[in-house]
Amino acid sequence: MKYGKLALLFLVTCFCFSCTPSLYVPPPLNMPLAGNKDEFKGNLFAYSNEFGIQASYAVDSHCVLLTSLTGANGRTGTATLDVTTYYSTINNFLGDIGAGYFEKFDQNGRFEVLGGFGYGNANSHNVVLDPSANSLFGFAMDNISGNFMHGFGQCDIGLVKKNFEFGLGLRLSYLTPEANFQCVPIGNTYSPPEYSDEIGGSALFLEPAIMISAGLEQVKLNLSIGYSSKLFGADISRDYGSIYQDLTIGFGISCNLNREF
Numbered sequence: 001m002k003y004g005k006l007a008l009l010f011l012v013t014c015f016c017f018s019c020t021p022s023l024y025v026p027p028p029l030n031m032p033l034a035g036n037k038d039e040f041k042g043n044l045f046a047y048s049n050e051f052g053i054q055a056s057y058a059v060d061s062h063c064v065l066l067t068s069l070t071g072a073n074g075r076t077g078t079a080t081l082d083v084t085t086y087y088s089t090i091n092n093f094l095g096d097i098g099a100g101y102f103e104k105f106d107q108n109g110r111f112e113v114l115g116g117f118g119y120g121n122a123n124s125h126n127v128v129l130d131p132s133a134n135s136l137f138g139f140a141m142d143n144i145s146g147n148f149m150h151g152f153g154q155c156d157i158g159l160v161k162k163n164f165e166f167g168l169g170l171r172l173s174y175l176t177p178e179a180n181f182q183c184v185p186i187g188n189t190y191s192p193p194e195y196s197d198e199i200g201g202s203a204l205f206l207e208p209a210i211m212i213s214a215g216l217e218q219v220k221l222n223l224s225i226g227y228s229s230k231l232f233g234a235d236i237s238r239d240y241g242s243i244y245q246d247l248t249i250g251f252g253i254s255c256n257l258n259r260e261f
Helices: 003-017
Strands: 041-046 050-058 063-081 084-105 107-129 139-161 164-185 195-199 203-215 217-225 230-234 249-257
Touching: 041 217, 050 249, 063 107, 084 139, 107 164, 164 217, 203 249
Parallel strands: none
Antiparallel strands: 041 050, 041 249, 050 063, 063 084, 084 107, 107 139, 139 164, 164 195, 164 203, 203 217, 203 230, 217 249
């Protein structure tokens, strides 16, 4: 029983160490997989506290324009200390615009190279078990606030049929943040002094993803799953965990107009 309690404390501690407010919540990849002029594709998606809209339009037989708006909003957890309840929350936004080249091959095959830029901001708060070595049971409120510029380059390959779409994508995302991280002790006299850090410089991410759509010719259910791995760049200097989310999931509905098969 004693070892079970110690194991539970260890798991809770590891979980709390990994919980950090997020500066960058990577959006699902926008994969138009266009094949002809005047083709339009729109996608509404949501998962957990994240939601957004994506759209693309083929201006000719090889050029496509695209845009996306992604938000993350809501409570992500709670902690009650000394009868006071503290809330972990997230309120992030990212908007992108871009353009690219696409090629149709073997009737149903698609290949595209895309690029663009955007702007994002973050205002996230998270209640954590403070990881300071001299504060084993101290609690703190971690806060991130600020904004960043977002640039991206992306390459996709896919298969498009009347009732089914499948795509594989790889995106490089480049961030230049201007933000602040702050750790504020709460609810415990063992917590260390307040800690803060500026987040600047730049960061580069490698983001592979898979997309599957199925349904009617013009309206389909859409699922996108991806992973964001930081290659290098800006973070907080103290070991509080990453300020970047690594999993991207989008589930929603997509609509295609003027598509030729």
